[in-house]
Amino acid sequence: MKVGIVCPYDWTSPGGVKAHxxxxxxxxxxxxxxxxxxxxxxxxxxxxxxxVVDGGQPVSVPYNGSVAKVNFGPVSAARVRxxxxxxxxxxxHVHEPASxxxxxxxxxxxxxxxVATYHSSQTRSRALSAAYYLMQTAMEKISARIAVSEAARQxxxxxxxxxxxxxxxxxxxxxxxxxxxxPGYPRTxxxxxFIGRIDEPRKGLPILLAALxxxxxxxxxxxxxxxxxGDQGEALADLPEQFRSHVRFLGLVSDQEKASAFASADxxxxxxxxxxxxxxxxxxxxxxxxxxxxxxxxxxxxVLDDGRCGVLFRSEDAGSLATAVTTLLGDHTRRQQLTVxxxxxxxxxDWDVVAREIEQVYESVTTTGERVENDMxxxxxxxxxxxxxxx
Amino acid sequence: xxxxxxxxxxxxxxxxxxxxxxTAARLDRLHHRVDTSRSALQTQFLDRANEVLAxxxxxxxxxxxxxxxxxxxxxxxxxxxxxxxxxxxxxxxxESALTRAVDVAxxxxxxxDDLLDQSGGEATVTDLASSIQKAAWSRRFHNDAVRSxxxxxxxxLVRLFRLAGSAPLPRTVELDDEVPAALRSR
Numbered sequence: 001m002k003v004g005i006v007c008p009y010d011w012t013s014p015g016g017v018k019a020h021x022x023x024x025x026x027x028x029x030x031x032x033x034x035x036x037x038x039x040x041x042x043x044x045x046x047x048x049x050x051x052v053v054d055g056g057q058p059v060s061v062p063y064n065g066s067v068a069k070v071n072f073g074p075v076s077a078a079r080v081r082x083x084x085x086x087x088x089x090x091x092x093h094v095h096e097p098a099s100x101x102x103x104x105x106x107x108x109x110x111x112x113x114x115v116a117t118y119h120s121s122q123t124r125s126r127a128l129s130a131a132y133y134l135m136q137t138a139m140e141k142i143s144a145r146i147a148v149s150e151a152a153r154q155x156x157x158x159x160x161x162x163x164x165x166x167x168x169x170x171x172x173x174x175x176x177x178x179x180x181x182x183p184g185y186p187r188t189x190x191x192x193x194f195i196g197r198i199d200e201p202r203k204g205l206p207i208l209l210a211a212l213x214x215x216x217x218x219x220x221x222x223x224x225x226x227x228x229x230g231d232q233g234e235a236l237a238d239l240p241e242q243f244r245s246h247v248r249f250l251g252l253v254s255d256q257e258k259a260s261a262f263a264s265a266d267x268x269x270x271x272x273x274x275x276x277x278x279x280x281x282x283x284x285x286x287x288x289x290x291x292x293x294x295x296x297x298x299x300x301x302x303v304l305d306d307g308r309c310g311v312l313f314r315s316e317d318a319g320s321l322a323t324a325v326t327t328l329l330g331d332h333t334r335r336q337q338l339t340v341x342x343x344x345x346x347x348x349x350d351w352d353v354v355a356r357e358i359e360q361v362y363e364s365v366t367t368t369g370e371r372v373e374n375d376m377x378x379x380x381x382x383x384x385x386x387x388x389x390x391x
Numbered sequence: 392x393x394x395x396x397x398x399x400x401x402x403x404x405x406x407x408x409x410x411x412x413x414t415a416a417r418l419d420r421l422h423h424r425v426d427t428s429r430s431a432l433q434t435q436f437l438d439r440a441n442e443v444l445a446x447x448x449x450x451x452x453x454x455x456x457x458x459x460x461x462x463x464x465x466x467x468x469x470x471x472x473x474x475x476x477x478x479x480x481x482x483x484x485x486e487s488a489l490t491r492a493v494d495v496a497x498x499x500x501x502x503x504d505d506l507l508d509q510s511g512g513e514a515t516v517t518d519l520a521s522s523i524q525k526a527a528w529s530r531r532f533h534n535d536a537v538r539s540x541x542x543x544x545x546x547x548l549v550r551l552f553r554l555a556g557s558a559p560l561p562r563t564v565e566l567d568d569e570v571p572a573a574l575r576s577r
Contacts, residue, residue: 111420137417140539143424144532161542163535165528168577348577357576360521364529367431 001362003028004089004372006080007039008101010058010069012046016169016280017095017119020148023172025051027355038083038102040071053083055102070100080105081374089372091115091362097139098160107138111375113365115358116142118164121151121277141375143365146358149299151277165361169278170354173346176259176287185264189221190329193265193290195258195281196272198230198249204271204295207318209239211271212246214322219329222246227253227261262288266335267328270294273316279303282310283349286342291335293324309345310338414543415554421540425561428533432564433476435522435529436486440467442522443493451509456496463492483566493523494571503573520574527568534563 007021018039025035035051040058048054056076058069080102084092093115094103107114145164147153153164185191192215196203208224215222226235227250236244253261262268268285270292276299283303285292292310294300304310311328314320328335347353392400446452447461463485470485497503506512540561543549 137413140417140421141424143428143536144528145535162539163531165531345577353576356521357524360525361528364431364435364525364532365428367434368427370427 001090001359001366002034002088003036003362004084004087004092004106005035005037006055006092006094006103006106007037008070008094008096008099008103009040010042011037011039011048011052012041012043020117020119020169021095022049023170023351024355024358025049027170027351028359031355031359033359036083036087036089038080038106040069040102042069055079055083068100071102072100072105076102077105077109081109084110084372084374087372090366092372093117093358093362094142096120097142098135104135104138107141109374110372111141112370112372113144113362114142114372115144115146115361115365117146117148117167118152118156119148119277121149121155144361146361149277150302151299167354167357167361168349169280170351171280171283171287171346171349173287173350175255176262176284176346177289177343179256179259179263179288181264182257182260186266187221187223189223190219190267191223191225191265192325193225193227193261193268193285194271195227195253195261195268198226198228198232198235200230202273202275203228204273204316205235206238207271207273207295207316207321208269209235209243209247210318211322211325212239212243214319215325215329216243216246218326222329223248225261225265226250227258258284259288262290265290267325268292269321269325270300271321272297272300276300283346286310287346287350289339289343291328291338291342293321293328295321303345303349305345309341411548411552411554414546414549418540418543418549418554421536421543422555422558422561424536425533425540428529428536429476429478429561431529432478432526432533433471435526437468437471439522439526440464440471440486440489442519443489444468446515446519449515451506451512451515452496452502456502459492460496463489478564478566483564487567490567490569493574494569497571497573500573516574520570520576523568523570523574527570530564530566530568537561537563 005021005025007018009015009017011018021037025037029035029051037052038055039052040056041048041054042058056071056079058071060069091113092106092110094106095117096119097103097107097116139160145156145162146167147156147164148169150166153166156162156164194205194208198205205226212224224247226247229252232249236247250257250261262285268290270282272295274297276297279300282292282294282300286309292304294304294310294312295315296312297315301312304312311324313324443460444464447457447464467485467489470482474482503516506516544555544560549555
């Protein structure tokens with residue numbers, strides 16, 4: 001099958017949706033599909049993969065209360081149409097189409113089998129309401145909608161109308177299964193791993209550090225291994241002096257170092273306090289065979305199958321976290337059990353499984369054999385922009 | 392009437408005509424989406440019944456289970472051939488009955504595990520699960536298309552100018568197509 005995928009966000013900077021599109025494209029190619037990804041490219045020196053087509057430089061504009069990098073205007077629209085024309089796709093797959101990006105331009109410019117994936121859970125944006133009519137015309141062409149989480153599906157149902165099937169984010173299990181521990185690990189004393197921006201309170205490092213004194217009472221040799229960008233001095237400011245030697249910072253890590261860090265730790269702690277709609281990192285830890293202790297956010301509870309595949313503690317409660325960590329560190333059998341159930345759980349979310357489901361959605365929308373084409377019907381702006389590109 | 396009024400009237404007429412032509416195009420697209428999703432629905436539900444029938448006659452199941460499944464699949468296929476892609480109440484009932492039969496047959500994990508242990512069993516289970524999943528999804532996609540279409544057709548101007556022409560009002564397809572727990576991927 002020839003599949004055209006649109007990534008709405010800059011391909012050259014890291015991000016959840018970009019990573020998702022990348023892994024999706026790579027897996028579908030491995031299944032034997034022909035894949036082309038259209039994405040904004042901000043950094044011209046970035047070595048683009050051969051399946052990526054440059055969708056143009058994104059522009060920074062104030063949008064929905066913050067600054068967003070987006071692509072719009074006749075030049076972008078013309079690029080999208082050319083890509084659709086040259087691609088001759090069986091399916092067009094757009095990501096996050098309810099935003100002023102290449103995705104909505106692609107929906108607008110195309111007809112035929114269109115699949116859309118919704119990632120974010122958000123409240124209704126004012127901009128979206130204002131452009132509702134135009135957006136709706138584009139949205140209505142989507143033949144199949146996918147939501148990556150129940151929260152994202154609810155957002156869709158509530159604010160945009162329409163229903164979606166649930167296909168979660170995928171995780172590439174193999175690199176985590178094969179990772180070697182960092183030099184000097186595993187230690188004889190227990191190691192607890194944390195990953196995330198250290199200066200973003202929602203990621204929960206302060207909760208973990210507040211739980212540290214309680215953990216050292218039982219495990220005086222424990223180490224908190226911290227990966228992620230941010231000011232280290234500031235992160236430690238509230239931690240009493242005598243506990244600071246228990247914390248080791250790795251800074252910003254590569255994908256490979258991240259996998260090795262998981263393999264080095266006895267436990268992974270996800271003390272996030274909110275704003276998580278999925279919890280892909282939990283799955284990465286489980287793929288590496290490292291048991292997870294996570295706050296009882298709805299998304300985390302779902303990934304951990306209500307505690308069957310990991311331990312949940314009361315969110316924002318350092319005492320509850322300290323108890324969960326010390327109990328689990330002291331229970332070797334339980335840890336082994338969680339390694340097994342956790343790994344099986346991660347395998348259910350492996351990209352091989354997730355991409356098969358996406359493939360099934362493609363099959364559901366292509367039974368009539370129609371292909372993706374440019375669509376000019378009833379589109380005034382489309383008609384106006386046409387001569388620049390196609391004559 | 393003075394020139395200003397005439398100009399305003401002219402602008403108003405132009406706007407209404409533009410709106411109507413855009414809406415007609417939009418409606419045309421929506422009807423097309425309803426048609427293609429209905430034909431996908433027909434294909435996927437026939438596929439599902441054929442898949443169940445193939446499994447029932449494969450000798451991989453015990454004869455009692457095989458008989459229950461074959462009977463339900465056969466009834467669904469017969470209804471499917473009679474009613475075309477219409478999904479009338481009888482067809483929906485037959486499809487729901489097939490869902491229940493599959494659910495009973497694979498209600499406990501043991502039947503699935505037993506299949507998985509046989510040679511080539513994994514492919515059989517994957518194919519069955521995939522055809523059931525695809526049928527369920529295609530119904531969601533179809534109903535989503537129907538609802539979008541109905542939302543536009545209910546608009547006053549659309550009804551007033553009969554933009555939908557003689558196209559019949561599409562209807563959502565309601566039946567039970569839940570994938571049995573033992574066949575779900577997670």
